[in-house]
Amino acid sequence: MDDIHLKIKELRQEKNLTLKDLSEQTGLSLSFLSQIERGASSLSITSLKKISDALNIHMNYFFLENNDNQRFVVRKEEQHSFTTNLGSQIYTRMSGTFAGRKLEPLTVTLPPNMKEDHPYSHNGEEFYFVLVGEVVFYINNEKFHLYEGDTIHFPSSLSHQWENPLETESVVLSVVTPIIF
Structure with a gap:
């Protein structure tokens, strides 16, 4: 997971794109992209999606291990956690790896009093089951x-955002389509 910046640089160079080209295609600043490729800056899911689109690959590429083996069982100690948007929510991948996978199961830990700044909408579906908190x-x-x-299930095309109203962490099981990580 720590090598996302290396994969971005490698793909960009394979496609004979300059940082300026990638900046123009993504709308992200040249200096920000340079920091990303050096591993000197955090990368939000939104920015990674823009980069993935510009490089014509699925975002999942950055999170798959470098083997072609299919895995159906993911042991607790093998689950990978990561943060986005400067460390707000903690995501833990729970999915197996195999060709044609369509679901993205995750647990998401929302820090105390967290509230997303703006709503999102995109293709797909989202399902959440509250494990801990509210x-x-x-x-x-x-x-x-x-x-x-409690659970909630809705089309991702609807404008949506969330918050943790508590002074303690809340944890949800999330299953979304399409695969975003």
């Missing part, structure tokens, strides 16, 4: 307050 979802400006054991 989570408030805003879908098309409608508020849904979920408690432990």
Whole structure:
């Protein structure tokens, strides 16, 4: 997971793109892309998606191990956690690896009092099961307050964002399509 910056640089060079070319295609600044490729800056999922699109690959490429073996079972000690958006939420991949995979199962730990700054919408579906704590979802400006054991399932094309209203962490099981990590 720590080698995402190396994979980005390698792919960019394979496609004979300069940092300036990549900047123009993604809308990300040249200096930011340079920092990313040197491993000197954090990378949000939104920025990674822009880079993936410009390099004409799926974002999942950056998170797959360098083997072609299919894996159906992922032991607890093999699950990888990572953060995005400067370390806000903690994502833990729970998926196996095999050709044609369509679901992205994750656990997501939301820090105390976390609230997304702006809503998102994209293709796919999202399903969440609250394991610990509480989570408030805003879908098309409608508020849904979920408690432990509650679930929510909606098309990702609807405007959505979430927050943890508690002074403690909340944890959800998330299953989304398409594969984003």
